[in-house]
Amino acid sequence: MDNKIQIGKIANTHGIRGYVKVIPLTTNMYRYDDLKEVFIDEAKFEIEDVWYKKDVVMVKFKGYDNINDVICYKNKFIQIDEKDLIGLDQDEYFIFDIVGLQVYLANGKYLGEIKEVLQPGANDVYVIKTKKSDVLIPAVKEIVKDINVKENKMIIDPIEGMIE
DSSP states (O other): OEEEEEEEHHHHEEEETTTTEEEOSSOOGGEEEEEESSETTTTEEEEEEEEEEEEEEEEEEEEEEETHHHHHGGOOOOOOOEOOOOOOTTTTOOHHHTTTOEEETTTTTTTEEEEEOOSSSSOOOOEEEEESEEEEEOOOOOOOOOOTTTTTTEEOOTTSOOOO
16 A cells, blocks of 8 residues: 655635635645545545635535535645655655655764654754754754765754854
């Protein structure tokens, strides 16, 4: 069975005709245009219609034609099969690939494990769990020197004072 990847969270219903309002959990919210089916929990849903309003996606599932059909999915996550992931450019990674990586300093010293990726704005921030505390590292090329998902390893070279 393929792994399922979360790409959105149903925030609410929209109108009375069975649409749901989805908060996208992807950098390309328009990727919903290319999806034919998604999963909620373990159930498969065929997408009938998609449209966009500001920073949310309105989705209608085939056979779900009124608000009472979809209200039970509020706060549920929309998932896709791993095979339906969009392609990434070189040096781009999915968050689920980054979480769990073992982080080493450029001098080879082990620092800790990435436990979370924050997305506050201009760039992502990696939350690294060390022996002492959590360390926040901006995901910028000046600091992150290498990411090797196959080896489960990241090498960073933080500026002085960033890690105490």
